[in-house]
Amino acid sequence: MKRIFPAALLLAAGALTAHAADAPRVVGNWTSNGDMAAARMGKGPFFDPSKLTLYNGEKVISYRIEVQDGRAFAGVVIGTGGKEAPFAGVFQMDGKNFIFSDSFGSGFGTVDGTRIELCWADSLPDYVSAACGTFTLSAK
Numbered sequence: 001m002k003r004i005f006p007a008a009l010l011l012a013a014g015a016l017t018a019h020a021a022d023a024p025r026v027v028g029n030w031t032s033n034g035d036m037a038a039a040r041m042g043k044g045p046f047f048d049p050s051k052l053t054l055y056n057g058e059k060v061i062s063y064r065i066e067v068q069d070g071r072a073f074a075g076v077v078i079g080t081g082g083k084e085a086p087f088a089g090v091f092q093m094d095g096k097n098f099i100f101s102d103s104f105g106s107g108f109g110t111v112d113g114t115r116i117e118l119c120w121a122d123s124l125p126d127y128v129s130a131a132c133g134t135f136t137l138s139a140k
Contacts, residue, residue: 020071039130073091
């Protein structure tokens with residue numbers, strides 16, 4: 001029994017050691033395909049609704065991913081009027097799902113080929129929002 005236990009521990013440890021899947025290449029311009037819903041209120045970085053405002057089907061935000069190193073990537077989010085703000089993200093071990101952060105808040109997403117689905121929340125002193133949308137990789 002004493003010899004079996006250490007061997008079982010080694011096998012279990014080996015099974016828990018997982019290798020990260022290759023992250024897809026996401027460098028490029030990601031534009032909204034209009035499948036987006038959002039709720040916003042307050043004075044924000046790209047929007048200024050004075051009361052709770054619900055949006056559906058808007059195409060006002062895009063992302064430009066400029067650099068990627070393995071699972072990590074970074075670029076800018078582009079809002080109304082061409083305003084840009086930096087963001088950074090990292091893929092989970094599955095190489096499909098990721099988390100990202102910008103100066104307003106954070107979110108998560110999933111990549112499926114040339115399509116990204118994103119959901120995020122902004123939480124600033126005078127502005128809050130929650131949104132989800134899909135974005136398509138456009139020619140660079």
